[in-house]
Amino acid sequence: MFGSFGNRRPAAETPPSAATATAGVPAAARGGGRFARRAPAPEPPANASVPMPAATGGLVPVEPPEAAAADPGVDADSAEYIALKVRLHQKLLEVMNLSAIDKMQPEQFRLEIGELVRDQLNAERVMVNQQERAQLVDDILDEILGLGPIEPLLKDPSVSDILVNTSKSVYVERRGRLERTTVTFKDDRHLLRIINKIVSAIGRRIDESSPLVDARLADGSRVNAVCAPIAVDGPLLSIRKFSRTPIHLERMIEIGSLVPPMAALLKAVVEGRLNVIISGGTGSGKTTMLNAMSRFIGRTERIVTIEDAAELQLQQPHVARMETRPPNIEGKGEIAQRELLKNALRMRPDRIIVGECRGGEAFDMLQAMNTGHDGSMTTVHANTCRDAISRIEQMVGMAGFDLPLRTIRQQVASAIDVIVQVERMSDGKRRMVSLSEVVGMEGEIVTMQEIFRFKRESTDSDGTIHGHFWATGIRPTFLPDLEARGIQLDSRTFSPDMPLG
Structure with missing residues (x-):
């Protein structure tokens, strides 16, 4: 056997x-075993015998x-x-x-x-x-x-992030809020062994000569690990779990992340092949929004996706997915997003989707948007729509081209049509807080107009934020282009007379 x-x-x-x-103990009595969680016991009688550890240090049976x-x-x-x-x-x-x-x-x-x-x-x-x-x-x-003590957390559908600060300190994010768990590792060696188990599965290693590792689990979850000498108090581990069931705009409406008129415009923007930037902070839901919007891409279109860690869940049949490769232990073999973007242009894409622009690849992304790949999308780290424009300008400057600022801004203004701003607020809820149209240039400035916004109105004693989504009353200049494609929007969508929800 x-x-x-x-x-x-x-x-x-x-x-x-x-x-x-x-043998003779009822099942109910057998429930409270050696390791049961017990309330403090009353003081025993003076003559009561207390089981003691064996002289050898082993454990002795307790009646x-x-x-x-x-x-x-x-x-x-x-x-x-x-x-x-x-x-x-x-x-x-x-x-x-x-x-x-x-x-x-x-x-x-x-x-x-x-x-x-x-x-x-x-x-x-x-x-x-x-x-x-x-x-x-x-x-x-x-x-x-599995992955030892954190395996149950990986299986828990309510957990979105697992954050291990030390072997005795493990936090998770549930419904947008961080909470400390009772999960612990035996010691730092135990934690490091679990980290090595993760990274070795993808042919990587973590040690003093290579103390930083980004990896991806078999289910798509993103992993970042840090060990000594970089990690001062012991190994660090961060896991961003991969959602097996992609969220849709309908579900985002149900949970209050946006309202139907906003969702209708997002759908029209994608179907009308406008170029979109999704902006937000860490954990604000940028990739979630990108996944939700991608559902409206036509099934006959060829889509090329480029990511550092594959997270996109496109449902169309004609998708070519590419993922960057980090350098090996000798610092060789890296394939960055810029290289993949240049290659994507040779793959006859209808649309290019970059999971997140972090550097010089922003220049190549603008070039793609400006050269016939309408309907392309990406995300950036920024706190407002205006900050997103500034961030893109900075990243274009990282491409190594000595371009005048005005030339960069002209490229931005002509390439980008819509910026969607998402935010994880202090109550843990993720909301679409702004949708702005990039209109063009006025002098040296990229001009935008806000179409929708979320207006924060009050905060409860428990931290819950209350507010409403509003239309600003401005009608997007791209509406005639959408109508020419047969895409109609209710004129009341942009009425500022009352809150949308």
Whole structure:
């Protein structure tokens, strides 16, 4: 039965006391096991005997109480539990044939791990109840097949980001708000081993000579890891989880990120092949908005996407995806976004979508927008629509061309049609706070006009922000072009008389 684990060590004979300790105890009483979360116990009588650790430092069986309350759950964060889990994991690695794991069915592997855990617990004379043993098996499976203590967080659909500051400090983001978890690693070596497990899967490594790593998990989640000597207090790990179900504009309306008239204009902008910049801060939802808007690209169009880490989830059949490659340990082999953008122009694209412009590739993106690739889109880090224009100007300057500022601004004004500003507000909610049209140039300045905005009105004591979306009353100058393509918008969409929602 255990052939895939090689020659197993014979387990020590289970002592009679351990073998029969739970035989006559009701199931309810067996729930509060060795690692259960307990309320403080009352002081014992003066003559009560207290189980003590064995002289050798091992754990001795403890008789279960005569009556136990409802099972409060396993305290997987206790030092004793973590030490036992690590010890069992190390013992199992000694007897397992790791090369056979990939060939086994998950349930078969779980059963064999369960048998090995039971044998090892008996060998060490550690008595646990069924719930605790099941928890041990789950945690050890996460260590072997997953990413250890953070594996449950990766499986939790409500978690969008996992932020490990030290081995004892793990935060997550849920619904836009950060909260500290009870998840811990045994020590920094345990955390570094999990990080190495992540990066080694993509042929990378992290050590003192290469202490910074960007990677992507098999499910598309983005990972950044930092170790000594850069990380002062221990290894750092940040994971931006990949959403398996892309959010649509309809869902964004439901959760209050925008309102129907704004969504109608976004749809018209994409169908009308206008060039779009989505601007916002870190975690504001730029990629989410880009994914949502991309749904309105025609299914017959050829789309080329370029990203540092593949996050876009385009649903069209004719999509060519490219991803940058970082340099190797010798600093060679890098393929940057600029190189991919230049190559994309030779691939006969109808549209080019760049996940995020961070540097000189902004120049090539403007060139693409200005040379027949209408309907192209990208995102930038900026706090307002006006800041987005300034940011693009700066990035064009990073391309290495000594261009006059006026020439750069003319390129920006002629290439970009619409800027969508998104923001993650202090209450954790992501909103589309502005939509502006780039109109042209007046003197030396790129001129814009705001079509929609979110007006913040009040904040509750719990931090919840209240406000309304408003139309400014300005009608976009590109409406006649949309109408010429057969795209009609309700004239009331731009009425400023009342809030839109």
